Amino acid sequence: MENLATLYPAHIAELNRRVAEITAREQLAGLVIHSGQPHRQFLDDLDYPFKVNPHFKAWLPVIDNPHCWLIVNGRDKPQLIFYRPVDFWHKVADLPDDFWTTEIEIKVLTKADKVADLLPVNLQEWAYIGEHLDVADVLSFGSRNPEAVMSYLHYHRASKTEYELACMRKASEIGVRGHVAAKSAFYAGASEFEIQQAYLAATDMGENDVPYGNIIALNQNAAILHYTALEHVSPKQRLSFLIDAGGSFHGYASDITRTYAFEKNLFGDLIAAMDKLQLDIIDMMRPGMKYVDLHLATHEKLAQLLLNFKLVQGDVQGLIEQGITSAFFPHGLGHMLGLQVHDMGGFLHDERGTHIAPPDAHPFLRCTRTLAANQVLTIEPGLYIIDTLLNEFKQDGRAESINWAMVDQVRPFGGIRIEDNVIVHSDRNENMTRDLGLHG
Ligand code: GLY
Numbered sequence: 319m320e321n322l323a324t325l326y327p328a329h330i331a332e333l334n335r336r337v338a339e340i341t342a343r344e345q346l347a348g349l350v351i352h353s354g355q356p357h358r359q360f361l362d363d364l365d366y367p368f369k370v371n372p373h374f375k376a377w378l379p380v381i382d383n384p385h386c387w388l389i390v391n392g393r394d395k396p397q398l399i400f401y402r403p404v405d406f407w408h409k410v411a412d413l414p415d416d417f418w419t420t421e422i423e424i425k426v427l428t429k430a431d432k433v434a435d436l437l438p439v440n441l442q443e444w445a446y447i448g449e450h451l452d453v454a455d456v457l458s459f460g461s462r463n464p465e466a467v468m469s470y471l472h473y474h475r476a477s478k479t480e481y482e483l484a485c486m487r488k489a490s491e492i493g494v495r496g497h498v499a500a501k502s503a504f505y506a507g508a509s510e511f512e513i514q515q516a517y518l519a520a521t522d523m524g525e526n527d528v529p530y531g532n533i534i535a536l537n538q539n540a541a542i543l544h545y546t547a548l549e550h551v552s553p554k555q556r557l558s559f560l561i562d563a564g565g566s567f568h569g570y571a572s573d574i575t576r577t578y579a580f581e582k583n584l585f586g587d588l589i590a591a592m593d594k595l596q597l598d599i600i601d602m603m604r605p606g607m608k609y610v611d612l613h614l615a616t617h618e619k620l621a622q623l624l625l626n627f628k629l630v631q632g633d634v635q636g637l638i639e640q641g642i643t644s645a646f647f648p649h650g651l652g653h654m655l656g657l658q659v660h661d662m663g664g665f666l667h668d669e670r671g672t673h674i675a676p677p678d679a680h681p682f683l684r685c686t687r688t689l690a691a692n693q694v695l696t697i698e699p700g701l702y703i704i705d706t707l708l709n710e711f712k713q714d715g716r717a718e719s720i721n722w723a724m725v726d727q728v729r730p731f732g733g734i735r736i737e738d739n740v741i742v743h744s745d746r747n748e749n750m751t752r753d754l755g756l757h758g
């Protein structure tokens with residue numbers, strides 16, 4: 319693996335460059351970035367799992383410690399106020415000593431409510447970046463998550479540094495390890511719940527460490543787009559398996575989907591065709607291309623695939639215009655990936671925050687950006703038998719375009735999604751998922 323210690327200083331230099339530019343433009347002294355606070359469960363003395371502010375983990379791989387603060391002005395060494403209470407009830411975080419600590423000045427905070435003693439005195443001139451606006455008010459910050467700063471940071475965050483790309487390759491590696499174990503468990507007869515356990519064991523992640531709730535769906539459950547139920551009992555007949563699960567590394571995510579047929583059959587042929595379609599779309603990616611155009615090209619290819627498999631009849635354009643491809647593939651082609659699974663900035667046209675909405679006919683598309691080097695995106699076409707969507711056609715003339723007998727044949731298998739994580743480079747695409755040997 320690439321040496322993170324070597325790559326990290328340039329990462330900090332780039333983040334500092336961004337902060338220097340936007341704070342000068344907005345006449346701010348700097349940014350104070352809050353890691354967050356625990357959220358208490360109603361009527362309980364337990365907290366929900368802590369999820370750190372993505373703007374905080376953009377600077378350093380501290381993802382599990384609330385009440386920490388980062389003070390950055392783009393010129394000075396970033397200062398980390400590291401929360402380390404005197405507490406005999408809980409594990410107290412060790413003082414960090416890692417590849418990144420030489421680039422950061424660290425101060426220790428022992429009482430969360432004493433942070434003002436360690437923050438700049440003139441907070442009127444600083445912007446608070448974080449979730450807890452009431453805390454920002456108590457501390458008398460001059461601004462809280464100012465829109466111009468947020469748009470700027472979200473726009474530029476799409477362009478990953480070499481350090482970030484190294485972290486994302488590692489997150490991909492962890493996810494692929496889990497997928498290999500999950501595939502074996504599926505063919506060995508495991509239940510959805512048992513496959514989940516196999517995935518977590520292979521990746522060394524707990525349920526709160528995965529970047530999003532795993533989708534592990536056998537048979538017809540694969541048609542439920544956000545299926546997270548995890549049946550403990552195996553189905554009597556084993557037909558198909560869809561798994562959408564990723565890995566986390568230093569706060570960065572991978573987001574990978576595979577679909578398998580238990581036996582060699584028509585559904586296996588459909589998977590192979592979708593796999594080819596997905597790779598063809600990835601081959602079209604290049605700087606300057608609009609992500610929306612990739613999504614529309616996917617609908618064209620999908621229409622042809624549906625015709626080839628006799629799931630529908632008609633012509634490619636007609637199937638798209640009548641919304642028939644959208645019934646089989648109702649979600650977007652993919653999204654930006656990074657510190658968040660659905661990384662911020664997917665709709666931003668420029669650093670001022672100009673928003674490009676998805677086309678009216680494709681409201682669930684999560685990315686309308688123009689591709690550029692060093693962006694990381696998922697490409698995840700799907701094909702599902704979703705009766706609530708297909709049944710709408712029974713009310714009108716579009717029913718004739720559907721070959722219902724074929725639909726009935728595919729329904730028990732649920733659906734297909736194939737999702738890879740791709741880095742767009744200036745001269746090539748890097749499919750991190752396939753490079754690690756995870757094929758369709
Ligand atoms: N796993 C969520 C997604 O694919 O977008």
Ligand code: MN
Nearest residue numbers: 562573574737
């Ligand atoms: Mn996914």
Ligand code: MN
Nearest residue numbers: 573696698737
């Ligand atoms: Mn995804």
